Structure formats: C-alpha cells, structure tokens
Amino acid sequence: MAANMKQISVSHAAKMVGVSTATMRNWARAGHIAPARARPLAFTEMAVLSLKTQLGSGSLQKLKTRANKVRSEENILPGEYASNSDLIENIKSLIKFVKQNQLRMDAVLYVAALRLLVIDGEMIRTSETDLFDADSYAAWRRDSTRVEIEQWRNCLGEIKNNNLYSKCYEFITLTDGDDYLGLLYQCLSVEGGKSEGGAYYTPSKIVEDSLRHCINPAYKSFLDPCCGTGKYLIYAAKLLQIKPENIYGFDIDALAVKLARINLLRAFKHHDFSPHIHCLNALENLATGEIFCVTNELLGAIDIVATNPPWGAYKNGGVLPQFSPQIKSGETFSMFLAKSLNLLKEGGMLSFVLPESILKIKTHADIRKVLLEQGRISKIVKLGRQFTGVFTPVIRLDCIKGKQIPNWLISIEDDQTAFSIEQERFFANDNYAFDIDVGKNEADILNKLHLINHITLLKNAEWALGIVTGDNKKYILDHREENAEAVFRGSDVQPFRLSEPKSFIHFTPESFQQVAPERFFRLPEKLVYRFISKKLVFAYDDKQSLTLNSANILVPHIPDMSIKVALAYLNSSVFQYVFQKKFATHKVLRGDMEKLPFPVIDKHVHDQLEKMVEVILQGRGSYEEMDELVFSTFNLSSEDAASIRHEVRN
Incomplete structure (x- = not known):
C-alpha cells in the first residue's frame, strides 16, 4: 500500500487535524472527508492531510471555527497544574469570558502567546487596532520568535470579532511561575477529549x-x-x-x-x-x-x-x-x-x-x-x-x-x-x-505463609461471572415486582453475608449480554465476592441468589475443606495481607486467588472454624476469635501475627 493510501483510525485522524473524534465523524457524515472504510471508520492518510491543509489555508474555516468553539459545560481547571493562586484566578476570569463569547480556542491561545511575548519584551505592540495584523508589532528581539508567530498566524485563517480577542489580550496580566499557555490550554480543552486520548x-x-x-x-x-x-x-x-x-x-x-x-x-x-x-x-x-x-x-x-x-x-x-x-x-x-x-x-x-x-x-x-x-x-x-x-x-x-x-x-x-x-x-x-509494597520483613512473612503444607484453588474451584445485562437501566429494578428476583451488586457483598437486597431483576438469560449457566446461581451453597475491590470481601449464599458482574461467584472444592471454612480463610487477616502485598490491583482476579495458600488442617481445627463461621453467619460470634484460629494454622510467631494485623488495619 502506498504511504499516502495508508488507512488510519478516526481517533488518529482527529489528533492529526486537531479536533475531537466526534467532529471527525460529523465531517465524514456531512461529506467533508471521504472515509476509506465505514466499519470501523477509517480514512486514508492522504485525505486527512488534504483536509488539514484546507483548514490551515482557511478554505474550510467555518468547519474549523465550529470545531474550535469552547464547550462551556466540559471545561475544568486542574488545580494540580499550577501552584500560583493568583494565576489560577486570572485564568478563571479569562475562561469565563471565552466561554461567554464562544471564542475560538486556537485564536485565544495565539493571543495569549502574543501577550506573553510582549510582556517578555520580545517585541512591541505598535497598534491597538488589529491584534492579528503582523504590522501591529515591531522591534522584534529575535528572528526565530517572529517567524514562529508569523507561521502560526498563517494557520489561523480569517478571525472574526477581533475586538473580543483584544479583550482577551488585556485579561492576561499575571504570567510568572507556571506554564501559563499549558494551563490555559488544559482548561480550554474539553475533558472528554483529554480522556479519549489518554x-x-x-x-x-x-x-x-x-x-x-x-x-x-x-x-x-x-x-x-x-x-x-x-x-x-x-x-x-x-x-x-x-x-x-x-x-x-x-x-x-x-x-x-x-x-x-x-x-x-x-x-x-x-x-x-x-x-x-x-x-x-x-x-x-x-x-x-x-x-x-x-x-x-x-x-x-x-x-x-x-x-x-x-x-x-x-x-x-x-x-x-x-x-x-x-x-x-x-x-x-x-x-x-x-x-x-x-x-x-x-x-x-x-x-x-x-x-x-x-x-x-x-x-x-x-x-x-x-x-x-x-x-x-x-x-x-x-x-x-x-x-x-x-x-x-x-x-x-x-x-x-x-x-x-x-x-x-x-x-x-x-x-x-x-x-x-x-x-x-x-x-x-x-x-x-x-x-x-513488600519489604524484607514482609517478604519473610510471605515466604513463611507459603512454606507451610498447603493447597490452592487452582484446579480446586469453579468460577462464574455475575450477570452482564448490557443495559442496567432497562433490566434492573429498584423495587420488587411479581416474578422478579433479588440481584446483588458488588456493593451488597459484605464479609460473610450479603446485605438486604436493593435491586431486582426478571431473570431472562436470553435477554442479557452475558450470563453464566444458571446452575451456578442455583447451587445449594456458593461464595460471592466483590470483583472491583482493594481487599478481599467474600459472602456465603445458600438462597440461590442472582448476582451482577460486580459480584462474582466462587465454588471451592478444596479436598477435606468445607465451603464455610474456605470462607473463613478468604475473609481472614492472613489472606488480606497476602492479597495486599502480592496482588492488590483494585480487582479481585481469579489468577491471583488461585495462588492463595489454604493450609492443610486437621479435622478438629476444621470443625472449630466451621462452627465459628456458622455463628458469624447468624449475626453472633467473634470474627477476632476466628481470625486467631486461622493465624494458628500457619504457625506464625506472635511478632509476625502482629505485623500482619498492623498492616491490614492500616
């Protein structure tokens, strides 16, 4: 394929031209640029370069003017980008004026650059009439600066409402400290465009x-x-x-x-x-x-x-x-x-x-x-x-x-x-x-936890994703209707128990975007966990409840360990510690969970833990007592146990 026939994506084309992706799509629909491919939308590089040339020459100036309008509802002032409070207030006033008058962003930034250069003594403004006329400036200190400004001016094309831009020029009085032009551009740029480009x-x-x-x-x-x-x-x-x-x-x-x-x-x-x-x-x-x-x-x-x-x-x-x-x-x-x-x-x-x-x-x-x-x-x-x-x-x-x-x-x-x-x-x-997050002491503790005789969830569990409806507004109800069932979100998952249901759904699997086999939801008992979370939060369910994809399903099949004892470990301080130090990524991922070390324990300890979990599920009992017993199964020293508790609590 010839270089000028190379196809580029709509987002890449938008960046080349200096507009939003939405604008490029609108121009394609209006026939201002011919797509090379409709799905996904793409253009030839030659077509994009041609469009860019026309915009620069002014032959498509109306398009560029609309694309450069500042959309008032989407502008933000990022305080982290400037440390000078007076500077921020100055820019706030300027942005307010720009939004009120729907001025072109590129022209406003050009005016700001002129003002800063005059303040620096790069040149003298000799005429108050036409801000954009090159003859309005004299005594240039450097040829390089003059050439830079002249080239930029040639790209702007026709400028209307010159008097409004002159007022912008007068707004700019405080310029010391941070990158004024960068801050102004950041504020004038729509938030969606920055996010889209990363x-x-x-x-x-x-x-x-x-x-x-x-x-x-x-x-x-x-x-x-x-x-x-x-x-x-x-x-x-x-x-x-x-x-x-x-x-x-x-x-x-x-x-x-x-x-x-x-x-x-x-x-x-x-x-x-x-x-x-x-x-x-x-x-x-x-x-x-x-x-x-x-x-x-x-x-x-x-x-x-x-x-x-x-x-x-x-x-x-x-x-x-x-x-x-x-x-x-x-x-x-x-x-x-x-x-x-x-x-x-x-x-x-x-x-x-x-x-x-x-x-x-x-x-x-x-x-x-x-x-x-x-x-x-x-x-x-x-x-x-x-x-x-x-x-x-x-x-x-x-x-x-x-x-x-x-x-x-x-x-x-x-x-x-x-x-x-x-x-x-x-x-x-x-x-x-x-x-x-793992220093030498933490590495030693993690090593001890994994040295003990243990088994993992790898090949010893079943996993299922909660329901992906494809349109929660359409399918999720905030009240119970006839034949509707409770459905639980990640926020409904608490340690050991699910909260009282706040959402409901008519279970019609064929209507949803993605859904696990129904048998997972209807199991006599299963564990439900928060998927988006900085810590492990697992709940026991024996009511055949439905869950959304923020509350996923785990069915452990660890030899000689009941689901309730597995729950005790998953909610324990020890596993929280392992998760925080080794895996914490704001998501509870199956691959990480399959590396957690469930110790091999005798029947007496197993039965004790199971009874403790049953009491906790009834709203009674002591989590701390259960946690102590979990600690003992790893043969940790009191110092190591104290370190784990301290890290988890903080």
Whole structure:
C-alpha cells in the first residue's frame, strides 16, 4: 500500500487535524472527508492531510471555527497544574469570558502567546487596532520568535470579532511561575477529549521532582516523546541547564506543539534558535531506523527521556508489530517506555509518570520484562491520585539504561516511608511483578505463609461471572415486582453475608449480554465476592441468589475443606495481607486467588472454624476469635501475627 493510501483510525485522524473524534465523524457524515472504510471508520492518510491543509489555508474555516468553539459545560481547571493562586484566578476570569463569547480556542491561545511575548519584551505592540495584523508589532528581539508567530498566524485563517480577542489580550496580566499557555490550554480543552486520548498534563511538582533526580553534569541532551505544551522541556531548561539545541520534543497535537515551541523560546530568552519540537507521532515516525527517517540520529543518542505518556490501548493497532515488537499488550505507555529505551544512550536516564497498574497487572508483564532486561530501575515513587477527574493512583519510575549490576537496589518511596529492595527479586516474581509494597520483613512473612503444607484453588474451584445485562437501566429494578428476583451488586457483598437486597431483576438469560449457566446461581451453597475491590470481601449464599458482574461467584472444592471454612480463610487477616502485598490491583482476579495458600488442617481445627463461621453467619460470634484460629494454622510467631494485623488495619 502506498504511504499516502495508508488507512488510519478516526481517533488518529482527529489528533492529526486537531479536533475531537466526534467532529471527525460529523465531517465524514456531512461529506467533508471521504472515509476509506465505514466499519470501523477509517480514512486514508492522504485525505486527512488534504483536509488539514484546507483548514490551515482557511478554505474550510467555518468547519474549523465550529470545531474550535469552547464547550462551556466540559471545561475544568486542574488545580494540580499550577501552584500560583493568583494565576489560577486570572485564568478563571479569562475562561469565563471565552466561554461567554464562544471564542475560538486556537485564536485565544495565539493571543495569549502574543501577550506573553510582549510582556517578555520580545517585541512591541505598535497598534491597538488589529491584534492579528503582523504590522501591529515591531522591534522584534529575535528572528526565530517572529517567524514562529508569523507561521502560526498563517494557520489561523480569517478571525472574526477581533475586538473580543483584544479583550482577551488585556485579561492576561499575571504570567510568572507556571506554564501559563499549558494551563490555559488544559482548561480550554474539553475533558472528554483529554480522556479519549489518554492525555493529562502533569503537575509542576511532579515534573520538578522527576528532573531533579536526573541532574548529572554528564547529561547533555533531553527528549520528551509526548511533550504536550512542553512542561518537561521548560524544566529541563531551568533545572538541567541543557542547551536549547539539545532539547527535543514531539507530540501528535499540533496546537500543543505550537505552544511548546513558544514556551521553549521563552525559557531561553537570549538564544535565537528554532526549537527541536515537532508535530510527530513518536511511536510510529520518530527514529524508526528506516533508511529515509531523518530522526535516526537520535537513536541511542539521548541522555534523558522524561515524560507523562498517554495511557490506554494504542488506537492504531495495525502498526504495532513494526515499531514495538516486544510489547504485545497494545498499551500506549508501554510502547513509549520501550521506544524511549531505544533513544537513550547507555547510562542514560528515563523518568516516567505511570499508572500504578504497571506494577502488578499481568497485562503489563511485557514492559516489566523489557525494563528489567535493559535497565536498572533506580527509584519508584508512589504518588497517589494526582490528576483531576482521574481516579487511578500514579507512580514515578526512574530507570538507567544499561546492564544489570549484582545486588542492585531500587529506592521505593512514598510521602511517609522510604526503603530499598533488590531488583533481582522482580525477575523471580510471577509475570515479573514489581511488588514494591513488600519489604524484607514482609517478604519473610510471605515466604513463611507459603512454606507451610498447603493447597490452592487452582484446579480446586469453579468460577462464574455475575450477570452482564448490557443495559442496567432497562433490566434492573429498584423495587420488587411479581416474578422478579433479588440481584446483588458488588456493593451488597459484605464479609460473610450479603446485605438486604436493593435491586431486582426478571431473570431472562436470553435477554442479557452475558450470563453464566444458571446452575451456578442455583447451587445449594456458593461464595460471592466483590470483583472491583482493594481487599478481599467474600459472602456465603445458600438462597440461590442472582448476582451482577460486580459480584462474582466462587465454588471451592478444596479436598477435606468445607465451603464455610474456605470462607473463613478468604475473609481472614492472613489472606488480606497476602492479597495486599502480592496482588492488590483494585480487582479481585481469579489468577491471583488461585495462588492463595489454604493450609492443610486437621479435622478438629476444621470443625472449630466451621462452627465459628456458622455463628458469624447468624449475626453472633467473634470474627477476632476466628481470625486467631486461622493465624494458628500457619504457625506464625506472635511478632509476625502482629505485623500482619498492623498492616491490614492500616
């Protein structure tokens, strides 16, 4: 297939043009761009480039104007991106004005860039009439800045309501501190678009801490493969004192690239240069090794690569094998990590902000293996939740490219503790899991728990998914009707017992999207557990209850162990400890549960535990007493038992 006939996805096309996926779909329906394929929707690269050219020339300016309108109901101000409260208030006022007047985002950002450059003394505004007229500015300090602004202006096309943009210009008075242009762009961008692209801009403190860890006089070059508006590039200039000609940035968002270029010019006020920041898909087109690739010189040539990459499945999956053969998961951040290792020199430093799921989720075993084989992880910092509207906790991972060193220690940090663990341990873990919550003492306890004679659920249990209706609003009732049955959600599952039912359903399996064989629901007894959970929560059911897919089913068949005794272990402090230290990923996964060690116990202990569970199920009895008996079956010392209780309670 010729290069210009290559088919690209609708989301990729939207990023190339600088609009939302919904806008691209609307333009296709209206006939402004011809699809190459209807299902799934795709375009030829040539068609997208042609559309982009028409938008830039102004021949399709009405389309671009509508696409650039700021939708008031979807804008947010991410307080984590700026530390200056006065700056935030200034931007709030500007955004309010922009929304009220439905101004074009690209034009507003252009005006903001002009204002900042005038404040910096880059040029003088000589006329108050036409803000967008190049002749309104004189005494340019640098040719590079003038050329940058002129090229941007040519892309804007016709601008209406010039007087309203002039008022925007006057709004901008406070610019010190953070990346003003980046913050403004973040606020004007619709939340749905950022989420769809997996892109969330990075808080200043995280960027600063990341690059402070990279300070090394021997490091002379820096690259951000998904630079956004250039925050990492700005801090590389400020903290690492790297020369502008050795700073590189790439991003698929053309508007963000324009802002990043302005930001880097502002960071080096006394250098006349053209920034090495370009609109480019770094995964597909940067330093590919192909004969005509002009960026091949960057392969193995960079000292520091630092970024907050997009998260989520890579949208243009058809090209995965050719540029990221080690990564089978299709995860975007994994491919950026692998790409960055290729760009680094031996001894170079990588620093990435990543979702905490990279540490243990089986899907990410491929990139963990790559990191362990090609680098020495120097630090992992647990950062918690950092992004407005994103519930996923994040980490920072720092890695030095190079061969393994015996007994290499990784520093593990959070806001309260710091300790070190050997990298070699990760090689021995299932799926190369980075079990950073396990220090030496915890590792010793886990080892003791698994050394005892035990059996697991592997090949000793049946599992079933709760009902997936496909449309809960249609099928789930909030009151009981004739012939409707109670159905339990994950939130209804409490330790040992199900809550009183709050939801009901007419059980018509043929109507649902997915449903387990009915026999699982109708068993005389079964266990029900929360699927989405940071801890183990299992309940006993002997009423043949129905469950939704947030409350899944386990039927243990452990030799010489009743279902109630299995329940005692699954809700015990010991198993909570094992789950938290080895598997905690906000989901209770079958593969993890099949590794839990159920000790082989004598009949007397078994019967004691069973009676204790029966009393608890009746609303009486002592959970603590049952837990003590579970502890005794593992032959733990009082010190180890105390450590487990402390960790679980905290």
